[in-house]
Amino acid sequence: MRVVFRPGAATTATAGEAQRLGLRRLLVVSGTHGADSAQAVADSLGPACAGLHTGARMHVPVEVAARAVEVARAADADGCVAVGGGSAIGLGKAIALRTGLPLIAVPSTYSGSEATPVWGLTEHGAKRTGRDPSVLPRSIVYDPELTLSLPVPLSVTSGVNAIAHAVEALYAPDTSPLIALTAEEGVRAMAGALPQLADDPRNLGARSRALCGAWLCGSCLGATTMGLHHKLCHVLGGTFGLPHAETHTVVLPYALAYNAPAAPEAAAAVARALDAPDAPTALWRLAGDLGAPRSLAELGLKEADLAVAAEQAAGQAYPNPREVTADGVLALLRAAFEGAAPERS
Numbered sequence: 001m002r003v004v005f006r007p008g009a010a011t012t013a014t015a016g017e018a019q020r021l022g023l024r025r026l027l028v029v030s031g032t033h034g035a036d037s038a039q040a041v042a043d044s045l046g047p048a049c050a051g052l053h054t055g056a057r058m059h060v061p062v063e064v065a066a067r068a069v070e071v072a073r074a075a076d077a078d079g080c081v082a083v084g085g086g087s088a089i090g091l092g093k094a095i096a097l098r099t100g101l102p103l104i105a106v107p108s109t110y111s112g113s114e115a116t117p118v119w120g121l122t123e124h125g126a127k128r129t130g131r132d133p134s135v136l137p138r139s140i141v142y143d144p145e146l147t148l149s150l151p152v153p154l155s156v157t158s159g160v161n162a163i164a165h166a167v168e169a170l171y172a173p174d175t176s177p178l179i180a181l182t183a184e185e186g187v188r189a190m191a192g193a194l195p196q197l198a199d200d201p202r203n204l205g206a207r208s209r210a211l212c213g214a215w216l217c218g219s220c221l222g223a224t225t226m227g228l229h230h231k232l233c234h235v236l237g238g239t240f241g242l243p244h245a246e247t248h249t250v251v252l253p254y255a256l257a258y259n260a261p262a263a264p265e266a267a268a269a270v271a272r273a274l275d276a277p278d279a280p281t282a283l284w285r286l287a288g289d290l291g292a293p294r295s296l297a298e299l300g301l302k303e304a305d306l307a308v309a310a311e312q313a314a315g316q317a318y319p320n321p322r323e324v325t326a327d328g329v330l331a332l333l334r335a336a337f338e339g340a341a342p343e344r345s
């Protein structure tokens with residue numbers, strides 16, 4: 001994977017990346033909100049642009065993916081450029097998964113999806129994820145200027161989504177010394193940048209550090225297996241329609257408080273990166289102090305949904321440092337529903 005990282009790169013580097021890959025007919029995909037940036041990238045491709053499709057939606061519903069594949073085939077595209085947040089990149093990945101078309105990612109949030117071979121699709125109220133080398137972008141074009149417009153609330157929650165990748169990578173069964181260093185530095189970079197960009201959203205230095213943090217944290221997710229925290233967020237997003245980054249932000253302190261007794265080294269690394277004595281509490285403070293939602297109730301989950309969500313999250317098989325029991329997950333979810341400071345159980 002090649003990575004270009006510089007201000008203005010979205011419109012000055014994407015065409016060159018396509019050329020290096022030998023691509024001549026690129027479909028540009030985005031969400032409706034990101035259509036202006038995507039149009040600018042499409043224009044910068046000149047005759048190598050085969051079309052612009054603005055149908056991306058969060059959690060990539062299968063019908064949305066199927067429509068985008070149709071559009072790519074009708075345009076006779078030989079590659080795809082995803083411009084936007086994790087939803088646009090997720091749609092690009094869905095096209096790559098079905099057609100094998102190479103993908104170039106131009107991220108505008110801190111989701112980290114651009115650095116992973118992980119795809120996600122939602123069907124019949126359930127989110128499925130998988131890994132496939134064909135969906136890993138061949139090239140990432142990081143342009144901090146593209147993120148200047150990301151509203152502060154979304155910057156904060158998207159930043160915590162990235163931090164969550166690093167946290168789970170630290171205790172994943174396939175972690176490594178290299179990943180541990182990358183994860184700790186990713187948390188440090190992101191946690192340092194978020195207060196600065198919340199204070200001044202147009203601070204290009206802070207935006208660059210946050211985007212670099214997203215790259216580090218996303219690379220950790222790409223290299224390791226997700227645990228309870230990500231699985232819980234996928235249940236809450238896929239089945240209950242909760243917004244992705246906000247859900248990660250609310251759940252992460254409680255998921256880490258649950259896992260910390262079984263993963264003390266991981267919790268210590270996160271605490272070091274946050275320069276705080278207790279990692280779950282520091283994460284809860286970081287996001288809350290910057291105005292992020294603190295409870296699942298605020299995100300619209302109903303108390304009656306907690307038991308169903310706990311059953312779904314506990315009923316799947318995935319590695320986690322601490323045994324995942326329905327009662328344990330229900331207690332975690334109840335704490336996240338209420339939003340008080342996390343306590344270790």
Ligand SMILES: NC(=O)C1=CN([C@@H]2O[C@H](COP(=O)(O)OP(=O)(O)OC[C@H]3O[C@@H](n4cnc5c(N)ncnc54)[C@H](O)[C@@H]3O)[C@@H](O)[C@H]2O)C=CC1
Nearest residue numbers: 033034058059085086087108109111113116118149150245
């Ligand atoms: N496969 C993977 O490795 C990963 C996938 N994801 C997926 O990504 C999706 C969530 O992605 P997010 O980036 O959190 O949200 P998103 O891509 O849905 O964007 C959220 C909102 O922010 C707007 N937006 C994006 N960039 C902007 C900018 N620079 N300025 C102004 N507005 C902007 C979008 O138009 C949208 O309305 C989920 O479906 C999630 O599952 C997230 C992380 C990793």
Ligand SMILES: O=C(O)/C=C\C(=O)CC(=O)O
Nearest residue numbers: 090118119120129230233
């Ligand atoms: O939905 C996906 O594309 C798969 C993975 C993620 O969303 C990772 C995350 O939960 O941030």
